[in-house]
Amino acid sequence: MNSLSQKEIIIGIGGVLAFALAACLPLVDQGYYLSLAVNITLYAALCTAWTLFSGPTHYVSLATAAFFGLGTYAVALWVDVLPFPLLVAFGALAAGALAGIVGAATLRLSGVYFVIFTLGLAELVRQIVTWAQATFTTRMGLYVFTDLREMHIFWMLLALTAVIFLTGWLINRSRLGFAMRIIGDDETVARHVGIDTAKSKIVLFIISGAFIGIAGAICAPRYGYIQPTSAFNPMTSFLVVIMALLGGTRKLWGPIVGVIPFVILMDFITVRFSNYMPVAMGLSFLAIVFLLPNGVTGRLEQAWNKFQSRKSAPSSTETAA
Amino acid sequence: MNAIALNVSSARKAFGGLVAVNDVSFEVRQGELLGLIGPNGSGKTTMLNLISGALKPTSGEIALDGAPIAGLSAYKIARKGVARTFQLVRVLPSMTAAQNVMAGAVFGHRRLWGEDAMHLAHELLERVGLAGRGSLPVGAMTYIDQKRVELARALASDPRVLLLDEWLAGLNPSELKIGIALIEQLSGEGRTIIMVEHVMDAIRSLCDRCVVMSSGIKIAEGGVSETLSDPEVVRAYLGDDDA
Ligand SMILES: Nc1ncnc2c1ncn2[C@@H]1O[C@H](COP(=O)(O)OP(=O)(O)OP(=O)(O)O)[C@@H](O)[C@H]1O
Numbered sequence: 001m002n003s004l005s006q007k008e009i010i011i012g013i014g015g016v017l018a019f020a021l022a023a024c025l026p027l028v029d030q031g032y033y034l035s036l037a038v039n040i041t042l043y044a045a046l047c048t049a050w051t052l053f054s055g056p057t058h059y060v061s062l063a064t065a066a067f068f069g070l071g072t073y074a075v076a077l078w079v080d081v082l083p084f085p086l087l088v089a090f091g092a093l094a095a096g097a098l099a100g101i102v103g104a105a106t107l108r109l110s111g112v113y114f115v116i117f118t119l120g121l122a123e124l125v126r127q128i129v130t131w132a133q134a135t136f137t138t139r140m141g142l143y144v145f146t147d148l149r150e151m152h153i154f155w156m157l158l159a160l161t162a163v164i165f166l167t168g169w170l171i172n173r174s175r176l177g178f179a180m181r182i183i184g185d186d187e188t189v190a191r192h193v194g195i196d197t198a199k200s201k202i203v204l205f206i207i208s209g210a211f212i213g214i215a216g217a218i219c220a221p222r223y224g225y226i227q228p229t230s231a232f233n234p235m236t237s238f239l240v241v242i243m244a245l246l247g248g249t250r251k252l253w254g255p256i257v258g259v260i261p262f263v264i265l266m267d268f269i270t271v272r273f274s275n276y277m278p279v280a281m282g283l284s285f286l287a288i289v290f291l292l293p294n295g296v297t298g299r300l301e302q303a304w305n306k307f308q309s310r311k312s313a314p315s316s317t318e319t320a321a
Numbered sequence: 322m323n324a325i326a327l328n329v330s331s332a333r334k335a336f337g338g339l340v341a342v343n344d345v346s347f348e349v350r351q352g353e354l355l356g357l358i359g360p361n362g363s364g365k366t367t368m369l370n371l372i373s374g375a376l377k378p379t380s381g382e383i384a385l386d387g388a389p390i391a392g393l394s395a396y397k398i399a400r401k402g403v404a405r406t407f408q409l410v411r412v413l414p415s416m417t418a419a420q421n422v423m424a425g426a427v428f429g430h431r432r433l434w435g436e437d438a439m440h441l442a443h444e445l446l447e448r449v450g451l452a453g454r455g456s457l458p459v460g461a462m463t464y465i466d467q468k469r470v471e472l473a474r475a476l477a478s479d480p481r482v483l484l485l486d487e488w489l490a491g492l493n494p495s496e497l498k499i500g501i502a503l504i505e506q507l508s509g510e511g512r513t514i515i516m517v518e519h520v521m522d523a524i525r526s527l528c529d530r531c532v533v534m535s536s537g538i539k540i541a542e543g544g545v546s547e548t549l550s551d552p553e554v555v556r557a558y559l560g561d562d563d564a
């Protein structure tokens with residue numbers, strides 16, 4: 001498993017071409033389509049990063065908004081005094097550190113507690129930032145003035161998505177990735193073959209959180225004016241879960257399959273029926289959980305396996321006890 | 322005499338009011354095959370769980386090669402060289418047989434990776450009678466083959482002590498013969514093994530010594546034939562079991 005298979009090389013070349021093609025978009029359009037593409041890329045990055053952790057562990061994290069907001073604030077607080085790339089690194093560190101603390105505190109708990117804890121965490125961080133701002137400054141928000149334009153943000157998000165994909169792929173080939181697959185299959189077995197299950201999950205949560213923090217940092221110049229309510233918007237957390245689940249979290253590229261149609265649809269709905277947005281979100285969440293528990297890609301995979309086995313049928317139909 | 326590989330002294334596990342393992346002591350020497358027997362619910366699996374770290378003892382000491390391991394996390398104990406199979410077979414359903422076995426080699430004290438781990442996995446599958454079946458999904462295998470995979474996984478870590486929890490249960494007579502021969506072979510190579518078993522023929526033909534538990538208490542210990550004819554052991558079995 002150290003050399004590349006032919007399939008991996010083809011996927012790699014295809015991926016590079018797809019990213020290169022996408023990167024040309026600003027040359028064609030600088031208006032509506034670019035802004036839509038920024039949203040798609042943003043959620044592609046967020047959902048893929050989320051899936052790095054939640055896919056193999058099946059822990060549903062609602063902490064996305066907390067990590068994202070920390071990244072945004074890292075930029076907003078010091079954009080006038082420090083160079084932007086350094087602040088992006090700060091965002092990654094802050095979000096990663098928070099993920100580490102939260103992971104150490106909660107990943108020994110069962111999944112249900114984890115969901116609630118992460119939701120509470122995002123809210124807590126938002127309240128703390130709001131309080132700090134009210135206490136130590138007189139302003140409600142922070143201005144972020146840079147000469148970064150929409151297309152620069154797009155390119156940065158695109159590069160981030162590529163890095164997340166590459167990281168995910170490297171993790172899958174590593175001991176950590178193998179450990180996560182074993183944990184996903186049977187945690188008791190995992191412990192008995194010598195895997196420090198808690199540590200593996202924490203490491204993955206840190207990586208995932210750090211990437212989300214970077215996404216938040218990159219987006220700060222786009223918003224221009226940063227307030228706790230927008231930077232730590234809980235809606236971000238929910239949307240990420242919905243889109244990732246819609247696409248399917250078993251494969252690295254699964255979430256993207258959910259992100260592209262969902263962001264386009266969301267754009268359509270918010271323009272025309274903005275009042276119905278929460279309802280539409282709730283309904284789509286229920287629909288996904290009930291109709292597509294493994295996402296679109298999971299369903300496709302199922303169909304493909306069925307097709308394959310029908311093709312190679314009718315050999316053994318023996319099943320295990 | 323060989324050095325002591327595993328020393329259990331006054332191990333105790335209480336589940337609320339129920340004392341599943343009640344101050345049990347015994348030792349296993351290097352290269353020994355020890356039978357751990359007793360009627361249903363006598364605490365055998367719980368004893369193995371205490372050794373492997375699946376459960377923490379309420380009190381008592383367990384030492385592996387002289388170093389205390391009681392109460393450590395299962396992963397730490399595994400890394401020190403304790404491997405096990407489970408009473409109800411536990412395979413990794415999404416993976417192939419070879420990947421299942423590899424899991425045992427990658428994280429234990431052996432820490433192989435890549436080609437080396439894969440190579441070992443195939444070698445061990447051959448050992449347990451599954452030559453050439455490595456790329457099969459383990460979920461498509463029969464019960465006995467899954468048990469073989471599980472044994473190969475335990476062996477992949479090259480354990481100091483191997484714990485088998487009713488590894489022979491559920492096999493038909495011809496499979497049983499193969500299974501007994503396999504364990505005999507492992508033992509012949511010098512592996513230290515503790516086997517929990519209800520199949521008395523296997524205990525008689527395989528074990529050097531056995532420990533008998535009943536209601537959490539060790540009621541007898543010693544050579545197999547004299548222990549099995551011990552009146553108290555006979556009474557424990559006749560009282561509440563059919564073995
Ligand atoms: N996790 C647990 N919580 C509560 N009680 C338990 C637990 N595990 C085992 N017990 C109880 O402890 C006692 C011993 O169980 P154990 O599984 O160790 O028996 P055993 O000797 O392995 O039996 P068998 O031959 O049926 O496998 C039983 O009464 C069982 O119900």
Ligand SMILES: [Mg+2]
Pocket residue numbers: 365366367408486
């Ligand atoms: Mg048992």
